[in-house]
Amino acid sequence: MPELFAYTDGACSGNPGPGGWGVLMQAREGETVLKERELSGGESPTTNNRMELLAAINALESLKRPSRITIVTDSTYVKNGVTGWIHGWKRNGWKTASKKPVKNAELWMRLDAAQAGHDVIWEWVKGHAGHPENERADELARAGMAPFKR
Numbered sequence: 001m002p003e004l005f006a007y008t009d010g011a012c013s014g015n016p017g018p019g020g021w022g023v024l025m026q027a028r029e030g031e032t033v034l035k036e037r038e039l040s041g042g043e044s045p046t047t048n049n050r051m052e053l054l055a056a057i058n059a060l061e062s063l064k065r066p067s068r069i070t071i072v073t074d075s076t077y078v079k080n081g082v083t084g085w086i087h088g089w090k091r092n093g094w095k096t097a098s099k100k101p102v103k104n105a106e107l108w109m110r111l112d113a114a115q116a117g118h119d120v121i122w123e124w125v126k127g128h129a130g131h132p133e134n135e136r137a138d139e140l141a142r143a144g145m146a147p148f149k150r
Contacts, residue, residue: 002027002034004069006059008078009127009137010051011145018044018148021055022140024133025062037062038136040144051141052078053107060114068119074127074134082111083122 005026012019020042027035039058042051052075059071073079086108088097094105102108125131127138 002029004028004063004067005072005133006056006069007072007133007137008052008055008059009074009134009141010048010053010055011138011141012046012048012051013145013149016045016047018042018145018150019046019048019051020141020143020145020148021051021058022137022142022144023055023059023062024136024140025059026133038140040140042141042144042146042148044148049075049077050104050107051145053104053111055137055141056082057107057111057114060111060118060120063118066117066119068121070121070123072123072125072133074125074131076124079122079124081108082115086112 005028007024010019010021020040023039025037026033039062056071056073056078089102094102096102125134127134
């Protein structure tokens with residue numbers, strides 16, 4: 001059975017500013033890539049954190065059936081949020097520990113719903129460190145941003 005991976009990244013020119021997100025989806029058996037798919041998009045004005053979230057959301061929403069997938073992100077915001085902070089936010093009615101509204105709450109809710117039907121493993125990788133799939137996701141994010149830059 002092939003393993004599914006989604007390498008996700010977000011980019012922003014200025015924060016806020018025009019932004020893009022990118023996803024490299026791979027089905028692999030061991031080191032062999034059986035199938036690959038690229039996704040990207042963007043918006044303006046936006047923030048880097050929103051683009052990082054949208055990359056993970058779009059990766060999950062692109063799945064046609066319940067799947068086991070490893071999502072590889074260079075965003076500690078996404079990784080820590082989805083594996084830790086989100087549980088408290090949901091308990092507190094989408095408020096932080098200091099009772100303030102969670103930033104990007106609508107995207108966190110969408111990510112939570114998108115991952116619900118899947119077995120998701122979240123991995124963090126250092127960005128801009130020569131990781132080939134992360135570099136490809138970064139290129140896709142920049143391509144997604146391009147139409148929104150003047």
